[in-house]
Amino acid sequence: MPPQKAPAGVTKRVTARPPNARANRGAPPPGTRSAALLLLAAVFDRRRPLEEALDQLPAAIEPRDRAAAHRLAAAVLRHAGSLDAVLEPHLRREPPPVVRAALRMGAAELLVLGTPAHAAVAATVAVVPRPFAGLVNAVLRKVATEGAEAYEGLDRERLDTPPWLWSAWHAAYGAAGVRAIARAHQQAAPLDLTLAPGASPPEGAIELPTGSWRLPEGTRVTDLPGLAEGAFWVQDAAAALPARLLAVKPGERVADLCAAPGGKTAQLASAGGIVTAVERDPKRAARLRENLARLKLSVTVEEADAATWMPAEANFDAVLLDAPCSATGIIRRHPDIPHLKRPKDVAQLVQAQAQLLAQAARLLRPGGRLVLATCSLQPEEGEAHLARAAALGLVPDPIAPTELPGLRTALVRGGTLRTRPDMWAEQGGIDGFFAARFRRG
Numbered sequence: 001m002p003p004q005k006a007p008a009g010v011t012k013r014v015t016a017r018p019p020n021a022r023a024n025r026g027a028p029p030p031g032t033r034s035a036a037l038l039l040l041a042a043v044f045d046r047r048r049p050l051e052e053a054l055d056q057l058p059a060a061i062e063p064r065d066r067a068a069a070h071r072l073a074a075a076v077l078r079h080a081g082s083l084d085a086v087l088e089p090h091l092r093r094e095p096p097p098v099v100r101a102a103l104r105m106g107a108a109e110l111l112v113l114g115t116p117a118h119a120a121v122a123a124t125v126a127v128v129p130r131p132f133a134g135l136v137n138a139v140l141r142k143v144a145t146e147g148a149e150a151y152e153g154l155d156r157e158r159l160d161t162p163p164w165l166w167s168a169w170h171a172a173y174g175a176a177g178v179r180a181i182a183r184a185h186q187q188a189a190p191l192d193l194t195l196a197p198g199a200s201p202p203e204g205a206i207e208l209p210t211g212s213w214r215l216p217e218g219t220r221v222t223d224l225p226g227l228a229e230g231a232f233w234v235q236d237a238a239a240a241l242p243a244r245l246l247a248v249k250p251g252e253r254v255a256d257l258c259a260a261p262g263g264k265t266a267q268l269a270s271a272g273g274i275v276t277a278v279e280r281d282p283k284r285a286a287r288l289r290e291n292l293a294r295l296k297l298s299v300t301v302e303e304a305d306a307a308t309w310m311p312a313e314a315n316f317d318a319v320l321l322d323a324p325c326s327a328t329g330i331i332r333r334h335p336d337i338p339h340l341k342r343p344k345d346v347a348q349l350v351q352a353q354a355q356l357l358a359q360a361a362r363l364l365r366p367g368g369r370l371v372l373a374t375c376s377l378q379p380e381e382g383e384a385h386l387a388r389a390a391a392l393g394l395v396p397d398p399i400a401p402t403e404l405p406g407l408r409t410a411l412v413r414g415g416t417l418r419t420r421p422d423m424w425a426e427q428g429g430i431d432g433f434f435a436a437r438f439r440r441g
């Protein structure tokens, strides 16, 4: 997102304390800030996903520095609009990108993460090119003394949401809806797990009404016992719903289209389905295989384009199409998304989804079931596909309220699923998903 000023006419909301300000956790370890600058340059300058940038950090960077850099970069990405609004009065002209990124980083440490001022300022100054050290020092000192008050007075929900997404969500969900969604995006998400059949949940996990298990935000999955043994896999509670809605019975032949990293594949195979998972991207297909091996699940993985893939023996009992999408439903977990996606991406993805849907319908036996899912809040990538499905001869198979315990508000339009990140707000929210179920006539 380019630096933004508060839009005209936006009401300023004042809260006693920034809701994201954490208890002071002390200064991040050395090496964090230069690694975070690499991550931010990848997202802001080259428009690469944060996860990809993390994978490409130099191998010499220590795991604890990587984790701290990820946390710092995520705070900048989540709050970039608000941080810019605080920085703006202290900048006479636009600084070079690396300096802008460092200023956002320093401001995020001061205003969001609670790093002590002396550590945040000195360590940020140390990673900028020398000619800009004085500027960064002066601006961050100002932010350290005056920034908190300015930050608290901002309409952060609005400033941290790109205008095109705000307008689209306003049109789809109304004024209260867009506000609630943007508020949910101010917070990082908790860690949700799906348990392997018969496995015990990790200590401290809470069971959600839909059957997923939740641990507090910031929990590191690698610290949980049972990960290597395949006792669970990481999967947001909303992401776990589409495969459940397919209600696979043991021995059924199931095609899982667009499958990596395989959370839904694992659910389908655990339910006893004879699963073929189709994934186009070779690296992601390799990750899918690794994940299935860890979970000791037997699945046929096809590296192929699901828009044209047609095995000799199709006639599947059930097909899950978890189509590639703009991913605007998972911004809580991926705060880089608002900085990477543009409206034209949505239009292109809708075309791809329509092709995949048509092919998915061809794979079914008569009477077979299809669930279409996208992790997007854009109606073009969800509800708009219902008319296309009807034209393909797919008959709606409405989801029943009993299939969504604790989530009845997510049941809309005569039996389709629409979750939003502001649902289950008291329990830490849920990702935004659309899902619809059909039968082949």
Ligand SMILES: C[S@@+](CC[C@H](N)C(=O)[O-])C[C@H]1O[C@@H](n2cnc3c(N)ncnc32)[C@H](O)[C@@H]1O
Residues within 6 Å of the ligand: 257, 258, 259, 260, 261, 262, 263, 264, 265, 278, 279, 280, 281, 284, 304, 305, 306, 307, 322, 323, 324, 325
């Ligand atoms: C939303 S993610 C799928 C998440 C996955 N179903 C899960 O639950 O873990 C979309 C995946 O589809 C893959 N993909 C995109 N277009 C594809 C296509 N035409 N054929 C097969 N895979 C595709 C992407 O590489 C990506 O791995």
